[in-house]
Amino acid sequence: MAVGLIDNSISISYIIGVDYKAWYALAISCKLIISFIAVKKIRATPLYRHSKFLLLLTFFTLLSLLSNDNSSSTWLTSLGFILGLSSTLCLINEGNIKSYLEGFLRGGLLAATIYIYFISQGRIIDTFGRFSYFAETHPNLGSEIFAGTLIATALFSTTKRTIFLASILIYATSFMQGRAAMLSIIAAVVLRIACDILQKGMKRSLEKNIYIISFVLIIPALVFYSVELFSRISEAFLLDDSYRGAGSGFVGRDTRWLNGFYAYLENPFFGCGFDCFDELLNPSAHNFFINGLAILGSFAIYIYAYLLKCTYNTPTELNTLPLLSFLILMTFNDRFMSLNPYPFILYVVLMTLPRKTKTYSPNKAPAIKK
16 A cells, blocks of 8 residues: 555645655655565566566667657656656555555545645635646646546445545546546546446346436436536536637647657657657647657557557456546646656556456366377
8 A cells, every 4th residue: 555655645745845856766765675675576576577568668768868869857757767667566466456556546635635625725826717736736737646546546446435536536626627637537437337337237127227217317308408518518628718628629739749740750760759849849749649659759659559458458357447538648648658646557557457367168178088
């Protein structure tokens, strides 16, 4: 649990005024010390299982750093991500992943509770109604932390608990107008409910009738109130806003996606480097996939394929459907290799969840020679 709390503790640095890079360095150091003391068999950890991937990731990160002009700070943060991920994978496994996620949840929930309190006390600055995160950091940063926290919750908590915590986290996120984060939280809750329905199978006919009756009653109501409903949705997600609405190209993201893709085409082998984007002169792609291609070049495709493989190898009986809600954050946000709780939790979960095991059906038992 302590490791999960450490990995979602960055908000504390913003609250108490400690530089976030120094905080990450302290967090990694703590995990390394715990690893040297507690880990007895490295072969039994996800770190060993994914060692080839991590070595290749390190190699191609170094190639990108060496072939492009990157600052010393970028070197530290890029390699720090790999070291931070490796230290976490060394400390958790399939047996204690739920404990890790519980610690991660508590870190995010503590940050959300303090954030709501600060809002009520007028201690958070807002710009035209949109509140920043702690220490005047970007609203998207806080929104992604809360969304990642809820998705992690949906993977191991009960549905009731997930819904309760989602109400707190989406309330906190609404102040920052993090629309992608709010959508991903809603998606995680819906997918968690879907897990329950699929696992229970709706065996009893009474349950089936309840769902059918509810469906029949809800659809006409939605049609009748469709205008009002769309108005409320449009207001919540700022769809009609002249600066951040649908007509703004997702706040200029369509242009950013094209710029990111052009940056990849110009440097398809080693990428343009971690410092190729500048928020004033050359904004980042605001997309996990395009940003990765621009930074690391074609090697990013291997990373995507590896994460997809990890997803495919996850047993279907687990509550893994909420993982799909990460796609919303990945589409509209650009954090690729970052120690920020999102996307860090995405890598950790996919590389730690139990893998599919081969089972033998009694109907397909091997023939025994007499």
